[in-house]
Amino acid sequence: MNFLRGKFFLPTILFLLIFFHPEKNFSQVASKLIFHRYTEDEGLLNQNIICLLQDSRGFIWAGSTDGLFRFDGYHFKVFRSSESDTQTVSQNFITSLAEDSNGNIWIGTNGNGLCCYNQLTERFSRYQLVGKNSLEKSGQINSIACTADGKIFATCDRFEGIYYFNKKQNKFSPLSFTEFHQLNFDTQSLFIFYGLTIVSNNIVLASGRSGLYKIDLAKKNIFKYNLYNHDPAFAAEVHTRTAIKNIFSGNYMVGTWGNGVEILDTTLNTVKDYWSHPTEIAQLGSYNIVEDMEAISAEEIFVIQKDYPLSVLNTKTNSFTFFNHNPDNEFSVPEGACHCVMKDRAGIYWFGFSSGLASYNPQSSRFHNFSLNDSDASVYDITESISGDTIFLATVLGSGLELYDKNGNSIVNLKTKLNDYNQQNVFSCITNSKGNVFVTSSTAWYEFNAKSKSLTEKIDSVNNGAITGFRIVFDAGENKILLQHSARTVSLINTLDDKLLLKKRLAYPLADSNQVHLENIYRAPNGNFWGVYDYALIEYSPKLDFVKAIPIAAKSRKRIGEGFLTELVFNAEGDIYLISTDGNFTYLNLKTDSVKNYSSENIMAPVRCSGLARTADGIIWISSERGISRFDPASEKFELFDKRNGLPANQIEWIKSMPSGRVYYLFQGGWGYFHSEQLKPASNNAPIFFTFFKINETAFDGDVNSMTEIVSGYNHNNFSFDFSLLDFKNPYRNTYAYQLEGSSDDWITTSTRNSINFSSLPPGNYLLKIKAWNAESAESTMIRELKIIVTPPFWQTWWFRSFIVFLVAVVVYLLFRLRIRIVKREEILKANYQKKISELEVKALRAQMNPHFIFNCLNSINSFILRNDSDVASEYLTKFSRLIRLVLDNSRSTQISLSSELECLKLFIEMEEMRFSDKFEYSIHVNEKINTETIKVPPLILQPYVENSIWHGLLHKSEKGKLKIDINQQNNYIICVIEDNGIG
Helix, strand or coil: CCCCCHHHCCCCCCCCCCCCCCCCCHHHHHHHCCEEEECHHHCCCCCCEEEEEECCCCCEEEEECCEEEEECCCCEEEECCECCECCCCCCCCEEEEEECCCCCEEEEECCCCEEEEECCCCEEEEECCECCCCCCECCCEEEEEECCCCCEEEEECCCCCCEEEECCCCEEEECCCCCCEECCCCCCCCCCEEEEEECCCCEEEEEECCEEEEEECCCCEEEECCCCCCCHHHCCCCCEEEEEECCCCCCEEEEEECCCEEEEECCCCEEEEECCCCCCHHHCCCCCEEEEEEECCCCEEEEEECCCCCEEEECCCCEEEECCCCCCCCCCCCCCCEEEEEECCCCCEEEEECCEEEEECHHHHHCEEEECCCCCCEEEEEEECCCCCEEEEEEECEECEEEEECCCCEEEEECCCCCCCCCECEEEEEECCCCCEEEEECCCEEEEECCCCEEEECHHHHCCCCCCCCCEEEEEECCEEEEECCCCEEEEEECCCCEEEEEEECCCCCCCHHHCCEEEEEECCCCCEEEEECCEEEEECCCCCEEEEEECCCCCCCCCCCCCEEEEEECCCCCEEEEECCCCEEEEECCCCEEEEHHHHCCCCCCCEEEEEECCCCCEEEEECCEEEEEECCCCEEEEECHHHCCCCCCCCEEEECCCCEEEEEECCEEEEEEHHHHCCCCECCCEEEEEEEECCEECCCCHHHCCEEEECCCCCCEEEEEEECCCCCHHHCEEEEEEECCCCCCEEEECCCEEEECCCCCEEEEEEEEEECCCCCEECCCEEEEEEECCCHHHCHHHHHHHHHHHHHHHHHHHHHHHHHHHHHHHHHHHHHHHHHHHHHHHHHHHHHHHHHHHHHHHHHHHHHCCCHHHHHHHHHHHHHHHHHHHHHCCCCCEEHHHHHHHHHHHHHHHHHHCCCCEEEEEEECCCCCCCCCEECCCCCHHHHHHHHHHHHCCCCCCEEEEEEEEEECCEEEEEEEECCCC
16 A cells, blocks of 8 residues: 555655644634636636526626626626616626526616616516615616515615615615604614625615614614724724624624624624724724624634635634735635635535635645655655544655654654665555554664663564565554565564564566566555555465465456556455556456456546545545545545645645544655545536527527426427536536437436537427436536427428318318219119110101001001991091000100099000900909009109000910009009910
């Protein structure tokens, strides 16, 4: 566990840095607090910051002499006045900031009234405080205060009293005190107020030229506090600037003009004052002018004084500590006057300076950094006494073994024998159960007796004076140490009685033993030893016998790293974490015989590692060129600590853990330590907000954070989001992951990149989810969600497709109906055509029948006359004339009644029967259900069939024939059956 031994040692050039130790009281050590400054790189265009605010969302607002800024951890959004746009801030000189219960930001200006910024619409509304003369406008807005139930108050430097916002009239009106009771004073004027402090919804503390007042709006009482005034000319009036509650003590910190800080106990109505300068009356207007304050604890307060450096007041010791800018230290307090201070919800302090914005994270005090007494020395190893009160440093090119107390104060230097170069070189040190410390130099090993405070050389006890080289002390367990004399020769010694238990040359079976170098030896939980060689790990038994080897040469099947192995630690199960000179951090699972290289698999893993340590809680600590990394094997998450967290430099050269819980580290020019339990990740309650959003390269106009969904067309489907976890401890170490439901169910890690882009997102419904981890690897309890709806083109919508289906169905239906109509029309035409043909055929048949029938009838009449049968001839002629008349009448119509048809048929049959001398007889039977008058039939439709039956069936029969005609109705049809008993 020693740093860069043997052939890897390089002499270093040291420089001196002065750091502090937080176990001292704050005001004694705060002179070197670590400040982070914000510049134009983040978008802070103006450096003169006047006022500060953290809104309910978590954003940091800064008002300057030339603009308003909102900080999201990465960038400042700038708000500036525009004469052509009344919805911008009314003036660029910002004097005060506040947030109301609706989340609106109220901005006071230096000469143009107030503005209200609506974070949903991202628009400003402008207001004025108006005096008795309506043409007289407010000058500088001194203060704005908002209650939880929606009241808004403001004061200015031109008008007396307090103004309140009348929501119905949408303007500010003076608060009338005519009905208020002045409980302990009598004055006609309350003068101009500078500061307003909200105590409750109905109680306001007002700081003004004539003192500090408590205004009870519900009871309509005004109470004036009695404050100390060291100016006898104005003993009754103390010019107060601000009153701020100390959340730790419950008292109010009152800032005055010329009378310093006064601590007010509102319960007991007692006051105690504190001065940063002597109370000389001639200087009351030049010093002790307090403009702002913020509590650090119940006893310590940041104090902002006019035209004077930032200071800390310790009310217990009644002392001030001032901060002065150091141009050689980038983390010192910024230069220039400090105007304001604010503590955010995460405990970070923000300061507005005339030279810019700065923040201080108290967690940076968790690292205790100390410089070496000898600027030429280099620390090789560290150990501590059993109590932890004394710290031992093994130094090279320095003072040998150096002793410090736990506050970093040097106790004594214990020098060993001088080596050939006349230099004190101590390479390692370790403490046994008695509290004695054992150290090695380049030629001997020594014991420091905790009781006698003496250093005794132990070289003769093991008879190894002839051996040269580095002597490294290892903890072999049970008060035993293991000394390395040369490349592979070691001695096992009982530190309680200095007895030599074992001396042995270690076996190395993998290659030429003269070509390998033993870096370190470690004791595993099972009592075995592991030797770290250039390219291999060798396991030895408690008696240092060879057990097994794990080769890692380039030609081997197993490969742990590219460079030489340097250090390792064991977990509780006996598996190994190790580093190599190539900087890789690797896990070796001895049970599964598997290797995992974290440096190549995790972007947050340390690079170019220099040291390893494991604490009792199982956490692995890794020193590297990036700082110190905390690795949790359970979650496999890394957390990096660097200069912004309180380390003196990013390049940490070595690290070592001790039973006391301290973890020590070395850096160029000094050493330090931290308590491992103080670096446990805290819960992450910071919210995630979208800070920028654009569609198709067009910035979105509005607050996307107030929306639950975004609806965009298919041709506006390129989305870009910037977002921020509003955790300001180390925002550039915050990491993010997102999921786009509807596209993929996987969480995609963006590492530290706080932006994502979606190009050509197909139409559909999506749910974007973003989660984050802060710099301490604590996952945010909040997941930011936004529904994204990309509407398809109209031809891909369900309604359009339904319309097309409906339209096709209608067209098909219409075509079908049209086809039906065409077919019907064709059928009608065809039927009409057939009817015409039938009619023509009937007419033709009639035309043929009529002459033939008439000729036969006339012959029959002539025959009757020749036979002198005049009666028969007369009857026949009568029937004939009647038949001709009916035929002629019916020929005018295409349809005649069935009764007319049967009448014609009957006349025809009777005439035929007379002509053929009763050669047949006939009968006509009509169903009684048939109405012969309403049923229509074509004329002479039955006559041809009857004639055919008579002529071709009955006339050729020798006996008398029979003709029978039956007419019936079946369904909607008339059935006519003609029967005869003729020959065929």
